[in-house]
Amino acid sequence: MSPFRKWSEISVFNRSRTTDWLPLSSVVLRAIAKAQSVAARTRGAFDPTLGGLVGRYGFGPITGAPAGAFRDLELRADGARKAHPRQTLDLCGIAKGQALNRCADALRSIGLEAFFIEMGGEVLARGTRPDGSPWRAAVERPLPGRAEPQRVVALRDEALATSGDLINSYVLAGHRYGHITDPQRMAPADSALASVSVFARRAITADALATALFALGPKRGPALAEHAGMDALFLSRDGAGLREVMTGRFRDRIIWG
Incomplete structure (x- = not known):
């Protein structure tokens, strides 16, 4: 789940420019599902799609403006589907x-x-x-x-x-x-x-x-x-x-x- 490692699952996911289903392990999918749960519980105060903003201010490797609403990211048993082709995930907060x-x-x-x-x-x-x-x-x-x-x-x-x-x-x-x-x-x-x-x-x-x-x-x-x-x-x-x-x-x- 490290965005600092080029070939981590999250880094590969972030580089993909598609809204097709992308494969992710059960470990990563559980983290994303929990992130969605906490996002709903805190009225959007937890949003791991803002890694581009974190990077813009010098705190992370993700670049590019945030795209796509986190609540619209879809999950299934073997992967996830982005709400926007340029959507990225930063799971460092979870x-x-x-x-x-x-x-x-x-x-x-x-x-x-x-x-x-x-x-x-x-x-x-x-x-x-x-x-x-x-x-x-x-x-x-x-x-x-x-x-x-x-x-x-x-x-x-x-x-x-x-x-x-x-x-x-x-x-x-x-x-x-x-x-x-x-x-x-x-x-x-x-x-x-x-x-x-x-x-x-x-x-x-x-x-x-x-x-x-x-x-x-x-x-x-x-x-x-x-x-x-x-x-x-x-x-x-x-x-x-x-x-x-x-x-x-x-x-x-x-x-x-």
Whole structure:
């Protein structure tokens, strides 16, 4: 699913200029199907057809203006059909969660029922620690300087994903440009929001939701998360510090901070 690899399934799909059915593996198709589900759930805030915009601002290899509506992309058991010949897919906002789920499936296939996996800042936990207590994860404070925890939370049979702009962003002429695109503005998300952390049963869901909620910003994001009952933490820049907004039962999960 890497758009940076020339012969990955997604790169081959993106180079094809046709609206005929194109073959894709079940792994990629599951990621696209979940992306469509999260797109509908977040009113279009998650849209993996905007890789051209991501690349335009220096955060990815996909070039060319976005084409074709994501909701019109068709799927079947062995492939997908574009809504426009030049339509492209960028699954970087969901592929890591898919990888975490596959790691968990592999561990369970050899009989392991209790484990904690971390991949690029996203975590997935099953069972408990050896002493019977829940697994723990820290949500990083998204401020420049030494990495410090903002909150430490408990996990049991669930995943936690965080999206933010601390690393993959730059400021130019007073505006912050990051790798997460706001589909409504058709431009990089630009707000006081610094990071969003969200719980979900599966890592692939948490990964996509964190991206979508960050794209929605510090007002629309918490409003949608609260309405949908998502357990999420929104951290926004406030002067030299941070302002917290929690939705759902996130506060009940905190064990430190």
